[in-house]
Amino acid sequence: MDIYAQNIIDHYHAPHNCGRLTEPKLSSSQVNISCGDKIVVDVKIEADKIKELKFEANGCAISVASMSLLSDYLLNKNKAEVLALKYQNILDILGVPVAERRYKCVLLGLLAVQNIILKAENQTERTWDDLM
Amino acid sequence: MSINKKFPILHTKINGHDLVYFDNAATTQKPQVMIDALVEFYQKYNANVHRSLNPLADTATQKYEETRLVVADFLSAKKQEIIFTRNTTESINLVAKTFGRGFLKAGDVVLLSIAEHHSNIVPWLQLKEEIGIKLEYISLDKNGYLDFEAAKKILDNKKVKFLSIQAASNVFGSIHDYREILKLAKAKNIFTLLDVAQIAGHESINVQELACDFLVFSAHKVFGPTGVGVLYGRKDLLQMMPAFLGGGEMIDRVLKDNFTSAELPHKFEAGTPNIADVIAFKSSLDFIKNLTWDYIQKIEQELTDYLWQEMLKLDFIDIYGQNISGRHLPIISFNLKNAHAHDVAEILGEQAIIVRAGQHCTQILHESLGVPATVRVSLTIYNTKKEIDILIKNLKLIYNKFKV
Ligand SMILES: Cc1ncc(COP(=O)(O)O)c(C=O)c1O
Numbered sequence: 345m346d347i348y349a350q351n352i353i354d355h356y357h358a359p360h361n362c363g364r365l366t367e368p369k370l371s372s373s374q375v376n377i378s379c380g381d382k383i384v385v386d387v388k389i390e391a392d393k394i395k396e397l398k399f400e401a402n403g404c405a406i407s408v409a410s411m412s413l414l415s416d417y418l419l420n421k422n423k424a425e426v427l428a429l430k431y432q433n434i435l436d437i438l439g440v441p442v443a444e445r446r447y448k449c450v451l452l453g454l455l456a457v458q459n460i461i462l463k464a465e466n467q468t469e470r471t472w473d474d475l476m
Numbered sequence: 477m478s479i480n481k482k483f484p485i486l487h488t489k490i491n492g493h494d495l496v497y498f499d500n501a502a503t504t505q506k507p508q509v510m511i512d513a514l515v516e517f518y519q520k521y522n523a524n525v526h527r528s529l530n531p532l533a534d535t536a537t538q539k540y541e542e543t544r545l546v547v548a549d550f551l552s553a554k555k556q557e558i559i560f561t562r563n564t565t566e567s568i569n570l571v572a573k574t575f576g577r578g579f580l581k582a583g584d585v586v587l588l589s590i591a592e593h594h595s596n597i598v599p600w601l602q603l604k605e606e607i608g609i610k611l612e613y614i615s616l617d618k619n620g621y622l623d624f625e626a627a628k629k630i631l632d633n634k635k636v637k638f639l640s641i642q643a644a645s646n647v648f649g650s651i652h653d654y655r656e657i658l659k660l661a662k663a664k665n666i667f668t669l670l671d672v673a674q675i676a677g678h679e680s681i682n683v684q685e686l687a688c689d690f691l692v693f694s695a696h697k698v699f700g701p702t703g704v705g706v707l708y709g710r711k712d713l714l715q716m717m718p719a720f721l722g723g724g725e726m727i728d729r730v731l732k733d734n735f736t737s738a739e740l741p742h743k744f745e746a747g748t749p750n751i752a753d754v755i756a757f758k759s760s761l762d763f764i765k766n767l768t769w770d771y772i773q774k775i776e777q778e779l780t781d782y783l784w785q786e787m788l789k790l791d792f793i794d795i796y797g798q799n800i801s802g803r804h805l806p807i808i809s810f811n812l813k814n815a816h817a818h819d820v821a822e823i824l825g826e827q828a829i830i831v832r833a834g835q836h837c838t839q840i841l842h843e844s845l846g847v848p849a850t851v852r853v854s855l856t857i858y859n860t861k862k863e864i865d866i867l868i869k870n871l872k873l874i875y876n877k878f879k880v
Contacts, residue, residue, distance in 0.1 A: 348823065348877060357880050379818055379834055380848025402848060404816035405878075449818065 347440040348405065356405035359412035363398045370464055374456040376448045381407050385456040389464075392422045399453065406438075406446050411453030413437050423461050429454055431476050451475050479767075479775075480858040482507045493828035496863045501646050501674060501807055501854035502832055503696045507763050514701060514756040525751055526725060526742070540751055543758040544741070550761050551691065551708050552682040556740040559707040559714075560754055564673045565595035567692035567707035568640070570744060571669055572599035574717045575690075576638070579667075582608035584637040587630055587666075589614040589622050589652075590844055591645045594837040596671050600640065613840070614641065614657075620648035620797030627657050631664060640669040644678075647836050647852065648797030649780075649807025651675060655686065662687055667713075673697055677856065678776060678805055680769050683708055700760035701753035707744070714740050721746035772857055779855050779864070780806040786868050792875045796845055806855035809836075812871065815878040817849040823874050829867055 365386035373384040381403030388396040397415050401408050417437055418426060434450050435442060442450055451472060459469040480486045483505045488495050497505060517539070523532035525540045541555075548555045561567045576599075580586070586600050590613045603609050612630050617623045622641065630636065639661040644651045654670060661668050669690040672681055677698035683691055690713075695704035709717075719726055719737045723746040728736040737743040764772070784799040787808055795810045812820055821833035832852045835842045842848070853867065 348819065353878060356878075377839075380842065382848070404818040406819070406822075443822075446818070446822070 347442050349440050352405055352409040352438070352440060355409035355412040359399075359401070359408050359415075361398050361412070361415035362400065364400065365396055365398050369396075370460045372456045372460040372463065374452055374459070376403070376407070376452055379404065379407075379448065381449065381452055383407070383411060383452050383456050385411075385453065385460060387457065387460055389423070389461075393420055394418050394422075394426065395420070397457070399456075401453070403452065404449055406442055407449040407452045410434055410438055410450050414453050414457070418457065426461060427458055429458070429475075447476065448472060480860075482509070482763075483858055484508055484511070486858060490828035491826060496827075496829040496859075496866055498829060498831045498853045498855060498859065498863070498867065500856040500859075501649075501697070501805075501836075501852065503702070504677060504699050504856055505858070506701070507699055507760065509759040509763055510699065510701065510756050513759040514752055517752045517755050522752070524748055536751060536755075539755045539758075540749070543754050543761075546758050546761050547706055550681070550765075551706075552684050553708050554711060557683075557708055557711050557714065559709065559741045559744040560749055561705035561707055561744075562703055562750070563696070563705035564593075564671060564692050564694045565705070567690075567705045568596055568669065568671065569599045570707055570720045571640075571690050571692075571709070572603050574720050574744075575667070575713065576600070576603045576609070577607065578716075578718055580607065580609050580637055583610060583635065585610045585612050585630075585634045586638045586640060587612050587614065587627075587634075587636045587661075589616070589627075589641050591616055591620075591622070591647065591838065591841050592640075592642055593646060593671070593673070594839070596640055596642065596669075597840065612636070616841075616844075618798075619800060620645060620650045621800070621803070622650075622652040622654070622657065624653050624656060628660060631660055631666070636661070636664070636666050638667045638669070640671070642671040642674065644672075644674040644805055645797075645841075646674050646807070646854075647809050647838055647841055647850065649674075649805035649809075649854070650797055650800070651679075651803045651805060658686055658688055674805060677764070677772075679773065689713055695753070695757045695760065698760060699763055700757040703750045704753045704757050711740065714744070719743050719746070723747045725749070767857070775857050776806050776855070777802070779859055779861070780804050782861050783808055783853070783855065783864050786864055790868070790871060790875075793871070796847075796850060806859070807852065809850040809852045811847060811850055812875055812878070814880075815874055817851045819878075820851045820871075820874055823877075824867070824870055827866075827870055829870060 369386045371386045383401040385399040521535040523536040525537040614627045643654045668688045670688045672693045676693040691708040696702040726746040793810045817833035
């Protein structure tokens, strides 16, 4: 199966929840230095749940589509649910067989979102390996 | 016999497609003669070198030193001036951490270029942190070549003590005016290091003519094994420099309170060296010698010009740099206007076309290009025009796939 399914390319060209939120918000940016991928994510959390999420990304189709699909999935999820997500969950959401060498592309958005939550709670932020 | 018959890996298939190996600037494939030499070492005369007095060790030592002679000949240097390291990176680190630490001081300027590979930037940044040297960078002209006038201006106006530059760019493929820049530096008694990692497999190098003080490259980019780097250093400088790593092989006398270093070149080769790969590397250099530079350059010139000609016909890509004919390696870096470099490399890879996407260990250069990543295609003698046609066809397919 083609990892560049039409669905992935559509999300790449027109990502959902693209842009920035107004204050008050929590933000995080994440870079994948080896690829030069960059992402900035803003969220609003109310009553333990993600109420709004927007992001701006400069990256490959896999990283942008991952974040786009993830952004729809995350709305109304509570913090514990978000923090429980791992690499395999994102692959399931993507629905295409991405090779493991692209793991950073797949995880860029999730890492940013989880670290927003962890930072706000003064907990240790995660790294790529923590999500594998 | 066509040249690619001599490289067994070129006959493998990936996903049912013939391998098209276009990542030669990262590492070249290996000829059968080199693979044979490597196997032969382990099967027939594996022993440690320079240590025991026995016939096996004699053969191993003799073969190991034979490669040193061949490398010396390859560069027109003397045998004692050739140090084996692990790679280009280690060679540059050796110079920065011995010569640099010993003979440079706070405020001295080390002149690099913005196109340098991280291996020719980070060791100097480390030295900056350690002793407070200053770094200056030569800019590039609009075609991706080191800007000679910019280099001259810095050399004329700043307290430059050391110049460390590449001969050719691993991103653009531009072969710089390195001879002229070295000459300028020499006239001002500035110490010089030339990184020939990218050109060592493409044109002949003569350290006497270049009159550089240090010169570095990696065996794995010139049809040799991984794990072998070369450092050429001027003999009088190598003699003055403190040793690098300490241990066996590099010492003369060891006492409880001090030691004396071994003579050149062993002074800089601490511990058991990479004997097998050094020995095998001789066959790679013999292989080049048998092909002759004339032959290599003729093929590469044709490939370079054809590659650029065909790529320039594509209106949906941005190409970085320019092919100034006769001053260019068979390399091109580019981006599709509608797809990210990683996606391009991934899809080409599915078709068994091996290219590199990313920053190619040149973050400073990519910053100046204003792009997060590029796709790089790099060819060598065993590539063909037919393979270039396959690449072009696939780039068109990718462009169409990503079209909105
Ligand atoms: C110009 C240049 N310098 C240095 C290096 C580093 O070589 P190595 O990784 O073998 O140390 C490379 C390899 O990519 C290069 O292209």
